[in-house]
Amino acid sequence: MTPSIELKAPGIGPYRISASGVDHVHVFDSGRPGPVVMVQALTHGNELCGAIALDWLFKQGLGRTLRPLHGELIISFANVEAYSRFDAADPNASRCVDEDLNRVWHDSVLFGAGDSLELRRARQLQPFVDRADFLFDIHSMQDACRPLMVCGMLDKGAAFARELGMPGDLLIDTGHPSGLRMRDRGGFGDAASPKNALLIECGQHWEQSSADVAIDGLIRFLKLAGMVDAAWAAARLRLPLPATQRLIRVDRAVTALSADFQFLQPVRGLDVIAKAGTAFAQDGDTVFLTSYDDTVLVMPSLKHGKPGNTMVRLGRFD
Numbered sequence: 001m002t003p004s005i006e007l008k009a010p011g012i013g014p015y016r017i018s019a020s021g022v023d024h025v026h027v028f029d030s031g032r033p034g035p036v037v038m039v040q041a042l043t044h045g046n047e048l049c050g051a052i053a054l055d056w057l058f059k060q061g062l063g064r065t066l067r068p069l070h071g072e073l074i075i076s077f078a079n080v081e082a083y084s085r086f087d088a089a090d091p092n093a094s095r096c097v098d099e100d101l102n103r104v105w106h107d108s109v110l111f112g113a114g115d116s117l118e119l120r121r122a123r124q125l126q127p128f129v130d131r132a133d134f135l136f137d138i139h140s141m142q143d144a145c146r147p148l149m150v151c152g153m154l155d156k157g158a159a160f161a162r163e164l165g166m167p168g169d170l171l172i173d174t175g176h177p178s179g180l181r182m183r184d185r186g187g188f189g190d191a192a193s194p195k196n197a198l199l200i201e202c203g204q205h206w207e208q209s210s211a212d213v214a215i216d217g218l219i220r221f222l223k224l225a226g227m228v229d230a231a232w233a234a235a236r237l238r239l240p241l242p243a244t245q246r247l248i249r250v251d252r253a254v255t256a257l258s259a260d261f262q263f264l265q266p267v268r269g270l271d272v273i274a275k276a277g278t279a280f281a282q283d284g285d286t287v288f289l290t291s292y293d294d295t296v297l298v299m300p301s302l303k304h305g306k307p308g309n310t311m312v313r314l315g316r317f318d
Contacts, residue, residue, distance in 0.1 A: 034071025140214075
């Protein structure tokens with residue numbers, strides 16, 4: 001059953017043409033030394049909250065009365081072709097056109113012989129991504145779940161999220177076997193590099209709350225990166241910070257062996273299974289068991305699996 005769609009997809013046509021030379025990518029230079037900061041929405045075309053957040057930012061006067069205090073700010077609407085196909089009657093169909101834009105960021109793929117609409121777009125975005133010192137990639141989730149910050153595979157990402165102060169649940173994971181994410185590319189995925197990136201999952205794709213989380217996350221990120229001053233940010237924040245932040249460390253990704261993968265009980269993102277050895281899913285004759293007490297289910301996919309698809313990641317609170 002498709003969740004109700006509480007959000008309206010904003011028109012992004014006014015943001016197509018830019019001085020960057022790439023459609024839907026805008027670069028604002030303060031004229032003063034400082035970091036290169038990139039914010040991206042629409043890595044997936046059906047994740048409306050990021051487009052809403054960037055549309056909101058432009059309507060605050062970005063590029064006119066609002067400019068970065070130092071360094072450069074890059075604003076990117078990524079998979080605009082998929083987004084242009086968004087249909088509330090079939091909202092999942094516009095996640096991508098040919099392939100997942102967030103699995104193509106390894107050099108061997110970006111600069112390889114492959115071709116797809118998403119690869120062509122990634123090749124346009126690559127110079128901006130590689131220039132960025134700090135990246136904020138705005139996403140949402142297929143199924144209902146508390147907001148979650150994907151901090152990558154390194155502790156520096158979790159430290160960055162703690163500086164941001166939200167959301168309450170932080171994730172260090174093992175990446176994706178099906179391909180490299182943007183947030184793990186280059187220096188973002190190098191412990192020795194000062195570069196850093198965050199990927200925020202703002203909630204279920206089409207819940208109003210996901211847009212509120214996206215806008216607040218954007219404001220706090222711009223403030224943390226020194227793009228806006230504290231007074232500007234404080235006047236526009238709409239959500240309180242969580243009382244605490246908890247870190248989940250993922251050590252196992254469960255992938256479908258066939259289209260018969262199924263969970264053995266109703267599951268929801270960030271559910272906790274109390275006992276080690278509990279059967280939680282089955283795929284044909286293979287039964288999947290928890291390896292330790294208090295196993296956290298991270299972003300379980302309730303859709304029918306295809307061989308190789310990640311169906312859930314398992315971790316525990318650190």
